[in-house]
Amino acid sequence: MAELRGPDAQRAEGGRTVSLDSATAPDISVSIVNWNTRSDLLECLSSLIPRECRRLPSGCVFQAGGVFCDVTVVDNNSQDFSADAVQSLFPVVRLLRMDRNLGFAAGHNRAFAAARGRYRFVLNPDATVSAGCLKALLDFAEAHPRAAVIGPRVLNPDGSIQHSARAFPTLMAALYRHSILGRLFPDNPHTRRYLQSDWDHRDSRQVDWVSGSAMLIREEALRELGGFDERYYMYVEDVDLCWRARQAGWEVWFCADAEVTHKKARASDLMPNRMIYHHHRSMYIFYRTHYRPRAGVLERLITPPGLVLRAAYFIGRNKLHGWLRKGE
Incomplete structure (x- = not known):
């Protein structure tokens, strides 16, 4: 992965900006990869960026809920004018326009290379963050220095739990989830273990992997691991990253105090x-x-x-x- 660099930035406190020197980095750099999900993307950005900060210069570091952050959107050659809408309504966003659809992993790696946060927050464009989400993740990461990846509690739009923190897949879990066995024995132990169904997700704990729909990644670990594996065009890159993190001696955590709502598979529905x-x-x-x-x-x-x-x-x-x- 390319060296992680970024231009000189500014902090925004309320509507006021304070210049930063090039050695100062935001706490969290938010990374969003978009492909033809214009309305969802704008809703996502509205949940992240305070209204008074939206028209600050591109790449500006602003304060949201006590956390200094910046936002990078990689647009994978959308045809629904997503990029134009972001540029018009959220000039503060660092917008990277691709000339083709690079996929999820490669798109986020481009965002990682452009940003400088001490942590990177990977977020789907069809997700919205709750008030205090970034602060809860940041506090949790600071309290767990060996945590490479941290996932928030992810909710469906109806408020139910989305199974975003799971065990690594096994052959038996795959057989039960993806064959007639799952219909005959829906409450089998292999599926329950994979989905962590016996856990109410009300407490924070170490897990095998967390969903790339919303994950905080420590920059030190990101450098060591080399970002997402770009062989994965879409799907499973999150499982792979967590696998490699754990193999390298890092920890993967679920943080129950941070919440994200995820509409799930919005871009995937298009094709x-x-x-x-x-x-x-x-x-x-x-x-x-x-x-x-x-x-x-x-x-x-x-x-x-x-x-x-x-x-x-x-x-x-x-x-x-x-x-x-x-x-x-």
Whole structure:
């Protein structure tokens, strides 16, 4: 990953800006990768940036809830005028326009390279942060110096818990979640363990991995790990990052005091079959990189064709439903 640099910045306190020298960094640099989710993105930025700070110069460091931060949006060549809307309504945002869709991992790595925060907060454009979220994450990170990655409590729009902190996937969990076994035995222990379903998410604890829809990453760990693995176009890059962090001796935590609301799969809904392909491709990359070297013969035999068959099933089902709708 490129050296993490950024231009000289300013702090904004209320509506007043105070110049900073180049050695001063924000507490948290927020990183958002967008692709054709204009209305969600604007709602996300509204939850992050105080109204009086929105028209400050690009890349300016502003204060939000007691935390000094800046925001970078990487726009992956959206066609819905997302980037123009951000530039018009939120000039304070550091806007990086890509000439093609780089995907999630590569997009965030571009944002990481442009920002200078002591922590990086990866946030989906279809998510909004609650009041005090960034301060709670910052305080938690300062109190846990070996925490490389920290995930907030993630809620669905109806207020229910989203399973954003999970155990690493296993072959048995995959079999039950992605086959008829899951329908026959929905309350099986393998799925419950993977989703951490027996936990009410009201207490903070160490976990295997947290969702990339909202995760705070310590800059020191980010440098050591090299950012997201860009082989993952979309999906599973968060699992991979947490896996590598834990293998390197870092900790991954769930912070119950910070809350984010996530609409879930908004950009993915625009091209479902393409996302199905990338999801399964990413699962295979993760399996090949981290599991295959220690997998047994049976697991090596059934995992690759199993992923291909599952992807083909869902893509075929989507196409069939599309044809049936056209015939109505």
